[in-house]
Amino acid sequence: MNENEHLPPATPKKAITYASYLRVDELLALQSPVSDPPEHDETLFIIIHQVYELWFKQMLHELEKVKRDFRENHLYGAMATLKRCRMIMKTLVQQLDILETMTPTDFNSFRERLETASGFQSAQFRAVEFMLGYKRPNMLGFHEPGGPGQALLQHHLQMPSLVDCFYAFLIHRGYSIPVELLERDLTQPTETNAQVQDALLDIYRTKPDLANLLELMTDFDEGLQEWRYRHVKMVERTIGHKPGTGGSPGADFLRATLFKPVFPDLWAMRHRL
Numbered sequence: 706m707n708e709n710e711h712l713p714p715a716t717p718k719k720a721i722t723y724a725s726y727l728r729v730d731e732l733l734a735l736q737s738p739v740s741d742p743p744e745h746d747e748t749l750f751i752i753i754h755q756v757y758e759l760w761f762k763q764m765l766h767e768l769e770k771v772k773r774d775f776r777e778n779h780l781y782g783a784m785a786t787l788k789r790c791r792m793i794m795k796t797l798v799q800q801l802d803i804l805e806t807m808t809p810t811d812f813n814s815f816r817e818r819l820e821t822a823s824g825f826q827s828a829q830f831r832a833v834e835f836m837l838g839y840k841r842p843n844m845l846g847f848h849e850p851g852g853p854g855q856a857l858l859q860h861h862l863q864m865p866s867l868v869d870c871f872y873a874f875l876i877h878r879g880y881s882i883p884v885e886l887l888e889r890d891l892t893q894p895t896e897t898n899a900q901v902q903d904a905l906l907d908i909y910r911t912k913p914d915l916a917n918l919l920e921l922m923t924d925f926d927e928g929l930q931e932w933r934y935r936h937v938k939m940v941e942r943t944i945g946h947k948p949g950t951g952g953s954p955g956a957d958f959l960r961a962t963l964f965k966p967v968f969p970d971l972w973a974m975r976h977r978l
């Protein structure tokens with residue numbers, strides 16, 4: 706027997722640990738309150754926004770998969786991932802409960818220090834909207850020219866949206882999609898279309914497996930609208946009629962974003978069911 710056979714390696718490889726894999730030290734060094742003297746609630750305010758950004762990152766990752774599944778005609782893959790997206794959306798809504806434990810006085814103690822920073826400038830939130838088909842090219846103007854936020858939005862503005870990929874899926878399943886939708890300007894938002902609504906109606910009436918997918922998409926859409934509603938109510942109770950730090954009129958601006966679906970055809974045809 707060769708006596709070297711059972712020796713450990715000369716220089717043992719450093720084992721991966723919980724902290725090294727998740728880069729916990731770096732993660733926990735990313736909270737930098739600006740209030741001086743320190744205000745207790747600012748830590749919550751920072752952490753909750755950071756957590757939202759992480760979930761937005763995950764959501765973009767998952768929606769990319771749904772787009773791919775639609776293009777490749779994978780019904781069950783798309784459904785499994787949409788279910789996950791729906792659960793993430795529910796978590797995004799629920800997290801607002803935590804922030805609502807912060808009173809207007811608590812928030813006022815450090816609000817001025819935020820200067821013009823606002824969730825309105827979240828590039829990832831806007832990218833989620835673009836990816837879902839709610840595209841508005843003018844939103845790029847709110848991001849630093851040449852910066853990573855603008856690059857992300859530029860990318861999603863030009864790519865087919867999830868709805869465009871859904872049209873490809875409907876074609877795989879034997880439905881015809883009007884040429885004006887297939888050759889549309891991809892930088893523009895989704896618009897309702899009567900022929901697509903006819904296809905959706907046929908699915909609901911004759912194809913229960915595909916109808917489940919439509920219900921999941923409706924759930925997700927409703928979840929996003931719920932987030933918008935809960936965010937407006939939180940804003941109203943926290944800052945009332947004050948303008949936003951991002952320069953908008955505040956709650957009045959946000960109210961105008963309510964009840965706008967990202968899958969408008971799914972809502973426009975429901976009275977026919």
Ligand code: HEM
Pocket residue numbers: 753754757758804812822823824825826827830936939940943944948949950951952953954955956958959962
């Ligand atoms: C005390 C807590 C909060 C207040 C008072 C608040 C207030 C506002 C206001 C007034 C706006 C309108 C733009 C502006 O003028 O600033 C806005 C937009 C926005 N906020 Fe918040 N917000 C809060 C928490 C959050 C959290 C936790 C998130 C999660 C990321 C968030 C995400 C957003 C987004 C994405 C927008 C843009 C919405 C759109 O354009 O449709 N906000 N917020």
